[in-house]
Amino acid sequence: MVPGEVSEHVILLRTLSLKGWQIELVAKQRFVQVAANAWYGEVNSADKDWFELSLGVEVEGKRVNLLPLLVNLIRQGKLSRDFTTSPALNTSPDIGTSPALITGAELSDKQGSEQPLQEVALELESGAILTLPATRVQRILAVLDELFTQQPLNDQEKLLLARHHLGRIPLLDDALSQSKQALTWSGEAKLRQHAKALGRYLNESQTRRGDRLGTADFVAPDGLNAGLRPYQVEGVAWLQFIKQHGFGAILADDMGLGKTLQTLCSILLDKQAGVCKAPVLVVAPTSLLSNWQREIAQFTPSLTSFIWSGRARHDNEQALTHVDVLITSYGILAQDAERLTKLNWHQVILDEAQTIKNSRSRITKLVNRLQTKHRLCLTGTPMENHLGELWSLFHFLMPGFLGTATQFQRQFKQPIEKDHCDTSRQRLAQRLAPFMLRRTKRQVATELPTKTVINTLIELSQSQSDLYETIRLTVAEQVQLALRQTGAKANRLMISNALLKLRQVCCHPSMLNLAQAGERAHLAEASSEGAETNAKNTAYDGGQDEANIESSKLAWLENKLPNMIEDGRNILIFSSFTSMLDLIAEQLDRQQIGYEMLTGRSRHRDRIIERFRRGEVNVFLISLKAGGSGLNLTEADVVIHVDPWWNPAAEEQASDRAYRIGQDKPVFVYKLICQNTVEERIQQLQQSKQALAQSMYQTESLTAAEMDKDDWLALLS
Numbered sequence: 003m004v005p006g007e008v009s010e011h012v013i014l015l016r017t018l019s020l021k022g023w024q025i026e027l028v029a030k031q032r033f034v035q036v037a038a039n040a041w042y043g044e045v046n047s048a049d050k051d052w053f054e055l056s057l058g059v060e061v062e063g064k065r066v067n068l069l070p071l072l073v074n075l076i077r078q079g080k081l082s083r084d085f086t087t088s089p090a091l092n093t094s095p096d097i098g099t100s101p102a103l104i105t106g107a108e109l110s111d112k113q114g115s116e117q118p119l120q121e122v123a124l125e126l127e128s129g130a131i132l133t134l135p136a137t138r139v140q141r142i143l144a145v146l147d148e149l150f151t152q153q154p155l156n157d158q159e160k161l162l163l164a165r166h167h168l169g170r171i172p173l174l175d176d177a178l179s180q181s182k183q184a185l186t187w188s189g190e191a192k193l194r195q196h197a198k199a200l201g202r203y204l205n206e207s208q209t210r211r212g213d214r215l216g217t218a219d220f221v222a223p224d225g226l227n228a229g230l231r232p233y234q235v236e237g238v239a240w241l242q243f244i245k246q247h248g249f250g251a252i253l254a255d256d257m258g259l260g261k262t263l264q265t266l267c268s269i270l271l272d273k274q275a276g277v278c279k280a281p282v283l284v285v286a287p288t289s290l291l292s293n294w295q296r297e298i299a300q301f302t303p304s305l306t307s308f309i310w311s312g313r314a315r316h317d318n319e320q321a322l323t324h325v326d327v328l329i330t331s332y333g334i335l336a337q338d339a340e341r342l343t344k345l346n347w348h349q350v351i352l353d354e355a356q357t358i359k360n361s362r363s364r365i366t367k368l369v370n371r372l373q374t375k376h377r378l379c380l381t382g383t384p385m386e387n388h389l390g391e392l393w394s395l396f397h398f399l400m401p402g403f404l405g406t407a408t409q410f411q412r413q414f415k416q417p418i419e420k421d422h423c424d425t426s427r428q429r430l431a432q433r434l435a436p437f438m439l440r441r442t443k444r445q446v447a448t449e450l451p452t453k454t455v456i457n458t459l460i461e462l463s464q465s466q467s468d469l470y471e472t473i474r475l476t477v478a479e480q481v482q483l484a485l486r487q488t489g490a491k492a493n494r495l496m497i498s499n500a501l502l503k504l505r506q507v508c509c510h511p512s513m514l515n516l517a518q519a520g521e522r523a524h525l526a527e528a529s530s531e532g533a534e535t536n537a538k539n540t541a542y543d544g545g546q547d548e549a550n551i552e553s554s555k556l557a558w559l560e561n562k563l564p565n566m567i568e569d570g571r572n573i574l575i576f577s578s579f580t581s582m583l584d585l586i587a588e589q590l591d592r593q594q595i596g597y598e599m600l601t602g603r604s605r606h607r608d609r610i611i612e613r614f615r616r617g618e619v620n621v622f623l624i625s626l627k628a629g630g631s632g633l634n635l636t637e638a639d640v641v642i643h644v645d646p647w648w649n650p651a652a653e654e655q656a657s658d659r660a661y662r663i664g665q666d667k668p669v670f671v672y673k674l675i676c677q678n679t680v681e682e683r684i685q686q687l688q689q690s691k692q693a694l695a696q697s698m699y700q701t702e703s704l705t706a707a708e709m710d711k712d713d714w715l716a717l718l719s
Contacts, residue, residue, distance in 0.1 A: 016133075034130040036061050041178060045171065045189040053168065053193055054160040057142065061132060063713040068200020070159045071124045072139070073149055081122070081143065100453050141177035144429060145170055146236065151409055164402040166249050168193065169436065172201025198249060201435075225304040233446040236266050240439050241378070245349075250377040251398025252355070254440035257382045257631075257655050262294065265351060266302045273326060275306065278348045281328045283372065283538070286353035288331040290632040291462040292608060294331060294353070309382065310334060332365050334358055334433055339368045347374040354631055355379035359391035360399060361407060370398050382658075383651040384438065389415045392434070395469055399437070443661070451668045453661045457685075459677045462508070465551045470507045470679060477503065501680060508676040509582045509645050510553040555644060555674050556589055556666075563595060567620045572637050576656045577644040583623045586644070590621060597621040602628045611635075635659040639667040644674055646681050 013297050019025050038059035048054045058067040148154050148161060150179055156162050163170065171187070171194070178185045187194055230238065237253065242266065244251045256259050272278050284294055289311050299308045308321035310330040321328060322345060335342055350359065350372045358366040376400045384523055385392050393410045396403050404410045413432045417423035442621040462470060477500035484496060528534040559575075568572055577583050580601045590597050596619040598610045614622045615637050622638065638660040647653050653673075663668045675681045691714045 029516060034128075036126070036132050037062075037064075038128045038132065038134065038183065041183050041185045043171070043174060043185055043187045043189075045168075045187070045193045047190055047193065048156075048162055051165050052162055053147075053165055053190075054156070054158070055163055055170070056160045057146075057174070059127070059132070061130075062324070066126060066132065067159055068124070068134075068142075069146075069149065069155055069161055071126075072142070073154055075122070075124070076150055081139070099420045133554065138178060142174070142290075145173045145177050146431070147413055148405070148409075150413065151405070164400065168197040173195035175201065196247065223267065224698040225275050226267055226270060226302060228263060228267075230263075230267065230299045231260075231446070233441055234260055234267075237439060237441075238267045238271070241265070242271060242439070244378075245272070245376045248375075249437060250379075250396070250403075252379040252381065252384050252395060252399070252438045254381060254384050254438055255443045256440070257658035258634075258664075259441060260663065261380045261382075262297050262353075263301055266298060266305065267377065269304045269327065269349070270305060272348065278326065280348045281323065281325050281345050281350045282351065283342070283347045283374070284327060284329045284351045284353060285332055285335055285359070285369065286329065287632065288333060289607060289628070290353055291329050291331060293632055294327075298327060310338075332369075338370060340373070343368065343371040343373065343430055345373065347372065349376035349378060350374040351378045351380065352398070353380045355381040355395055355398075356383055356386055356391065359386065359394050361390065361394035366394060366398070370401075382655055383649075386649050386651055389419060389430075396434075396437075403437075404433075410573075443658075448665055450661070450663070450665060453657070453669045453671060455657075455671045457671065457673050457675055459682075460554045460674050461677050462554050462679070463552045463557075466507065466511055466554060469511055469551060470504065470538040473503055473507060474680075483658055504680040505645060506579070508679050509555060509577070509579060509683050510585050511551040512553075512585070513579065513581055553585070554676065556585065558674065559586060559642070559644075560589060560593065563590075563621065564593065566640055567595065571620070571640045572614070572617070573621050573640040573642060574635060574638045574656075574660055575621060575642045575644060576626050576629075576653075577623075578626045578647050579645065580625050582644055583625060586623060595621060597623055599623040599627045601625040604628065614638075624656070624659075626652060629656070629659070631655055633659045634662065634664070636662060636664040639665075639669050641669065641671045642674065643672070646673065646675060646684050648684070 015025050038061060040060040042058055042060065042065065044054075044056045046054050055069055058065055060066070072081065086183065090321050121133045122136050122139045124132045124134065124613055126132055143149060144160060148163070154161060175185055220239055222230060237255070241253065242249070245268070253261050253264065255264075259472060269278075269282050279621055286294060288311070291311060295307055295309055298305050305326040306324075307327040307329060308318065308325045309326050310321065312333050315334070322341075330338075330342070350369075352369065358369050379399060381395075390407070390410075393404050393407060393415075397407075405413060414426055417426035481497055481500055503514060563573065575583075575586060577586075580603070583599055583601065586598055588598065598614050598619050598621075600607065600610055600622070602625060604610060612632065613619055614635065619638070622635070624633075641657045641660050643653055643656070657669075657671045662672075675685060
């Protein structure tokens, strides 16, 4: 052997020796093998929101920092996140290779028997060789995956972490606890105590969350005009724990389980404890502003509130600093960003927080500039399309918690979404779990009546089917040519419009005959960032008299609605196309059926909603974007989705306007799907894409922006 090879092959040599081989070394190249006498960790503050971590062993009375040694092996390609795919294990243990670790199983391939030996060899500055159990090293890398980033260590060769990563300390304790050599911690006592408290929370993650948060001793604040259910008590205790330790979090309860009530109770507790030195800022969609103020008046009337909206808002500047809760919209925040981002808030709460799912959008960047001690996201759908949306929410909550966008892409998004790496998925889910609380109705609202979802297959009429097939053949040929020439990304708008035309035919052929002004408006649908899709903005060049072609979906509604109303049903009808709602309204007028309609164009929103709630009409037409969230419509017991939406989470959220706490009747949800069309294929494609989001306790969706070439061709087949 030449100098330097001995350290690389010490484990191989030791294994060969155990198997009876005689090993001879040239005297000049003798080496010393040493063992770790003890393990240590140290934490110290580095800045206001950061701390330094070092991890190592004691060898012959001296401390050895393991982090730079492990980083060196990673850079040499000898260690990976998953040892089973490490280059070290993919090389043969012949003399001349340079593995960082070699298993007994590999050796058995050459020698015929297995030795359960697996170690990592590290060459120290002294030239001595330190061997560590590979399982220990693997657990360290699983907890400290920042070591795989480009420059993980600072000038002192320590790992710099944001304070909300103090949970790594108990995780390291757990990871290394199976050895007789326990990990001894030193450094700042306050940091270690903080980590210990968090550790108690994390270590009991398999038990009921309420037990470990002390909900048995929970006392509702004075002035709370509501009885909390057990899961809501648990939620409030969790919110207080999160704030106490300076973390951000997502309350992701299912729609209708009282996220607003739990949040208001938490704010009231802060006020009564005297810790609110500034107002709480609630940012919500415009349609929910009055709902927040109503619930404050109903449940926590001792909290003062003000809706920061409307032209006259600047006449009430004192409200910015003299109320308990200031409520504003994302749009007003964008207009008044210069003012609102300069104020200090006790807490910033984002309702329907999926609004900031695009990390590059202007509103997301503005929200991230808000100055506050505590941050909370409220949303039943934290992830609608891809993992990058979760990164955006957590970047607002705890910057650095999931690394930079590039690091997250490399460490989690790519391995999980593209490579289907279950290890990476589990690691991400474990990291998110303490800071994301989600309960479903099935888990906690067992008293709710049943919800029955009925996928109703609609057969196109002959003329409608002929038109559909004509358009499909035309656009499929165009799309295939475009995909071959320039790929899906370059032709996203064209492809999206092709699919839109097919979806329009399924709803009502006359929608194709509407003005051309707005093919570009459909771009908003393709990117999932715009307002509700308006089919009036898309043209069709076929030249047929589509207005005279019958719509099978309208025929179904014409036949079914009178019977439902006669049976005493109250009905919500959702569509992603406002023009389809207009066509349904015309038919209801002909049938002399009373209705209300809520779209993005509607004024007097509250008046419209109250008419339905009081029973003045039996049918409520609602656009998915304008009324899919923030409404409590338990008076309804039938929900009809006229057309499938790319995002099944949005459909479910819309259905749950009726199916929520307070509902005392069974709810029937009808999804109208045209048979053998793009609608049926959209449903099938969604089902095949949902496993990832479900593993993160969310619901996956699919948009035009997320599909690959094979997906497009499947839809158009």
